[in-house]
Amino acid sequence: MHTQVAINHTKTEIIQLLLQLGLTSGGSFAIWRKPKSNTVEIVLNETAEAIKVDLNLENLEPGFIVHPFADQADKKAYFIKANKYFAFELDKQLASDELPEWAKVQLSNQETLSPEEIRELLINQTLISKVKTSKLSEDKTHFIQLVQEGIKAIQHNTLEKVVPARTKTISIPADFNLSCTLLSLMDSYPNAFINFFHLPHVGTWIGASPETLIETKGDIFTTMSLAGTQKATGDNPLKSVAWTQKEIEEQALVSRYIVSCFKKIRLREYEEHGPKTVLAGNLLHLRSDFKINMQETGFPELGSIMLGLLHPTSAVCGMPRREAHDFLQEFEGFDRSFFSGFIGPVNIQGSTSIYVNLRTATLHDNEATLYAGAGVTEDSDPEKEWEETELKCDIIGKFIQKPSV
Template sequence: MNTEVSTNHTQTEVIQLLLQLGLSSGGSFAIWRKPKSNTVEMVLDDSTVPTKVPITIEELDPGFIIHPFADQEDKKAYFIKANNYLKIQIDGPFERDELPEWAKIRLENESLLTPKELKSLLSKLPQDPYNTGIDESQDKAHFMHLVEMGVQSVLGGKMEKVVPARTKKIAIPEDFNLSLTLLSLMKSYPFAFINFFHIPQVGTWMGASPEVLIETKGDIFYTMSLAGTQPAVGDNPLKTVAWTQKEIEEQALVSRYIVSCLKKIRLREYEEHGPKTVVAGNLLHLRSDFKIDMQATGFPQLGSIMLDLLHPTSAVCGMPRKESHEFLQAYEGFDRSFYAGFLGPVNIQDQTSIYVNLRTASLSENQAILYAGAGVTEDSDPEKEWEETELKCQIIGKFIQNPTT
């Protein structure tokens, strides 16, 4: 370990300090940066026993929520309570004195770990139980057969759309630099929710999600429909993009699903804008935005209500939800764990921002598992859907294997 304690740090070293705080605590912690922001936030709970809470977000203490793709028997989500919280800007030089008192005390006599020492600390964490038993979900032939079965089910009228997923295992390099990887994600994907979390005995994950599930700030509720995928090509991909009927219809299905949820609770006063093309890393998507005044419509708990109605969305599961979910449970062949679940800060500074857990990877001692899915309709081609998942896996994978990319 280094012998001198420096007080002035580069951006990479700031992220490393936060990771050092979390990984050495023995507890649960999350680090994130919201879209279009230069602010990094962190919550830390020293308890070594994971906490689970009901999904009634308006009643929760400030913290960070993580829910798997599949519903839990106890109908609860994992929760990292903000017993310790910090918020720092990383767009310039940083002094340790800018840290809150609790963080300064913990780091008072500690020098900055080297990337190798930090990786060693990461490798000593308990094995993620979801990292075991995954086999055929990596296999191309299995995934393409899954897509073909999905197409046949849609053509047979059983579903309008289904979203099969797959995994991809990659080795974590010897010279892996976790802090540089996270900082590179933040710089490369300014419009994504960059996140890293660890829960003892549960898992260690990081991601760059492009999709808001629900957001509340004051009296305003917000959600989006995001679907349709193609590579971002050229210097100005937004000007040259062209969407196929399959992609347009896929995105429209997600929007219609949101509207159907609003109709279920008889809420008719909402703003809808879009669809428009948006950039998410090396991909383009179609997105529509929905905004609702919770006070004017008389729905103060709209966040919890819509969270329950929307998850899992048709963008990660399919439509109808029951039939597509049953199809995935029967044929997908692996446990998605937190992939396509939801996560994000809750009731921090009077704001809740929960995202679909996409473009994500689970980390263990020597390997990372990448997760990706593709929307399947009657017009889907198995080879193209496989290529789409490969592109999605690259969003995180290339930074793990070469963080300076």
């Protein structure tokens, strides 16, 4: 009787195998690693047709949720149901016989694909993605005018803050290695939510988000306010940082909005910690953390309630929310798609973790479109806001463009 020898795989090989499983299944899948975690997880649903669900998180089956920036007419989100699930620790070697049974069965009928073949498969599957950017969204002059319009609206007291966005399209190099890119993001951004998700006929995205929208684990609910941006410089950027009044006020606006949501639902018992300076890639931000015991406060469905109240946050849209949203719809000039929407695992291993989809790119037709926004207040300098979006685009862009190791 022939027995198969167990082969120890490197972490690059395991991620390549997971990508092969996803891309050859014909269905939807997501791969991610949470902030400050060493665990890589995948969910896979082999059906090609996109599933949409209501935003009742507590009642959803395990899976991965994907919601665009703009509200959908049907008020639903895309959902990758965890028909198949697998997790592994990055710091441990994994033998081929430790893969789950479903993975072994699927891979037994296939040759192991090389990084080049995975790239080819990826490109072929993203040719049909719907990317609705426009020449306007790439144009610096348009973005500068957008910021100027925002400042004008703030001076006229129509808005307190607005967050215009733009895109930047780069080519995917011939030696692009998706598994190496994902691992490089994980190594470089330990405090970010590293993610890759593929919805056939809808979109393929890669990102490293620094911002948790909502998280529930057991009885505990958490959220954060993250705003204010500057480049990390020097040997100890966290110690040497100095924040301007503009940046402090920008972050305080986001915190006040979260507190106003608590008041709206008459929730009075919450913990607030911060603001403190945090490092996200090569950028520094100001962050405050909020924590609530859902059992003690009598809000078992706080995750879904706060998701509805918080999205889109003032950190990605502006204040007041409706007026800022209307301003962006009128002047921004492109469809943000999933950028500044929300994504994340739902009811997996006893927790739900939803992140704002920032520092992200969509992959399509041999190209990657990067997305970035900048918080505009009365004191904003349009040129500096453009530079901020360049830095944000670079967080993902440099990993897509650098040759694989």
